[in-house]
Amino acid sequence: NAGVTQTPKFQVLKTGQSMTLQCAQDMNHEYMSWYRQDPGMGLRLIHYSVGAGITDQGEVPNGYNVSRSTTEDFPLRLLSAAPSQTSVYFCASSKGYNEQFFGPGTRLTVL
Amino acid sequence: AQSVSQHNHHVILSEAASLELGCNYSYGGTVNLFWYVQYPGQHLQLLLKYFSGDPLVKGIKGFEAEFIKSKFSFNLRKPSVQWSDTAEYFCAAKNTGTASKLTFGTGTRLQVTL
Numbered sequence: 676n677a678g679v680t681q682t683p684k685f686q687v688l689k690t691g692q693s694m695t696l697q698c699a700q701d702m703n704h705e706y707m708s709w710y711r712q713d714p715g716m717g718l719r720l721i722h723y724s725v726g727a728g729i730t731d732q733g734e735v736p737n738g739y740n741v742s743r744s745t746t747e748d749f750p751l752r753l754l755s756a757a758p759s760q761t762s763v764y765f766c767a768s769s770k771g772y773n774e775q776f777f778g779p780g781t782r783l784t785v786l
Numbered sequence: 787a788q789s790v791s792q793h794n795h796h797v798i799l800s801e802a803a804s805l806e807l808g809c810n811y812s813y814g815g816t817v818n819l820f821w822y823v824q825y826p827g828q829h830l831q832l833l834l835k836y837f838s839g840d841p842l843v844k845g846i847k848g849f850e851a852e853f854i855k856s857k858f859s860f861n862l863r864k865p866s867v868q869w870s871d872t873a874e875y876f877c878a879a880k881n882t883g884t885a886s887k888l889t890f891g892t893g894t895r896l897q898v899t900l
Contacts, residue, residue, distance in 0.1 A: 708888070710890075715795075715892055715893075716892055717790075717792075717876060717890035717891055717892040717893050718830075718876065718878075718890040719890070720887060720888065720889075723887065733887070765829065765830065767830075767888075772818070772882070772883060772884065774820060774832050774835050775888060776832075777822075777829045777830040777831075778829060779828070779829045780829055
């Protein structure tokens with residue numbers, strides 16, 4: 676099993692550009708989440724999904740969209756990037772109510 | 787509001803010293819508790835978890851944590867740290883019976899010196 680994979684590892688955007696961060700898992704986990712990690716703030720939940728076709732907002736959803744068309748994939752879309760979205764983004768998945776497994780992260784810089 | 791607090795932001799220890807990192811949570815209902823570790827440049831890995839039963843939980847790499855319900859605490863301990871334990875440690879919590887809405891503390895950066 677590859678576990679949770681994320682692409683790209685690094686990305687630099689200009690303000691106003693859009694992009695999609697990819698996340699995939701091969702563990703047949705129904706739950707998937709996106710977090711952002713900022714210095715001194717821990718990880719904050721952006722969006723999550725409890726299964727294909729079902730998504731919901733987390734703590735900091737503004738400026739981000741998600742969709743879940745398959746169990747395996749959970750992409751995160753930045754609609755119009757802003758410098759405040761400079762962060763490290765982690766995707767995670769879990770089976771049932773168990774612990775979450777994290778991907779390697781995407782480091783995003785918005786200029 | 788649900789929250790997790792880690793009061794130690796940066797801890798510096800010498801090798802072989804004992805470690806205790808504090809974690810307090812504020813949650814309604816019953817909770818599941820976790821400690822994750824993030825080594826430099828890497829993703830988060832689970833150290834240990836508490837769901838129910840014995841409040842003293844043993845995890846990987848010699849770490850343990852004790853759930854004290856009356857104090858709303860879940861402190862992480864290790865009797866003797868190694869240089870390789872240098873990392874950032876995150877406490878996290880969620881309500882029992884939920885999956886994706888995990889709340890993290892702000893993290894504690896542990897630096898172990900030789």
